[in-house]
Amino acid sequence: MNIEKILKTDKEIPIDKRTVVHVILVSHKINEVISQALKPYDVSIQQFNVLRILRGQNGKPANLGTINERMVTKMSNTTRLVDKLIAKNYVERKTCAANRRKIEISITSNGKKELEKIDITMAETENKLVANFSKKELETLNQLLDKF
Numbered sequence: 001m002n003i004e005k006i007l008k009t010d011k012e013i014p015i016d017k018r019t020v021v022h023v024i025l026v027s028h029k030i031n032e033v034i035s036q037a038l039k040p041y042d043v044s045i046q047q048f049n050v051l052r053i054l055r056g057q058n059g060k061p062a063n064l065g066t067i068n069e070r071m072v073t074k075m076s077n078t079t080r081l082v083d084k085l086i087a088k089n090y091v092e093r094k095t096c097a098a099n100r101r102k103i104e105i106s107i108t109s110n111g112k113k114e115l116e117k118i119d120i121t122m123a124e125t126e127n128k129l130v131a132n133f134s135k136k137e138l139e140t141l142n143q144l145l146d147k148f
Helices: 003-007 015-041 045-055 064-070 078-087 109-129 135-145
Strands: 091-095 103-107
Touching (some): 045 064, 045 078, 064 078, 078 091
16 A cells, blocks of 8 residues: 555655555455445444354343444444334343343344355455454554553
């Protein structure tokens, strides 16, 4: 990825600014590729993340706070994401029998089935995204990114 070419500049960009712009551009590119991969399933990246979180609960319901805390991208519209997944019959929302003030959210069997299909596409997409890197390069890249 040639930053100067993308930004249409002949000036040399200082390394600190170049690095930040580079990370932003790579992040946008990754989001774009993943969004395209999820498009056939009519699921956004955030909805996919919610489904994975709920599946990871292993049958135990979660509340909005738990979902929001585990989201890769922290958002204030978790309720709206859950509502959209309810409309697709991928998750269900129930009032807790023991504490009626508590709302419990669970993935449905339909949501699990759809997520299994999405998992295959996502694995292929992730492999394509990192295909130009060796395992050692990926380890190094992760070590560097951990510094953020």
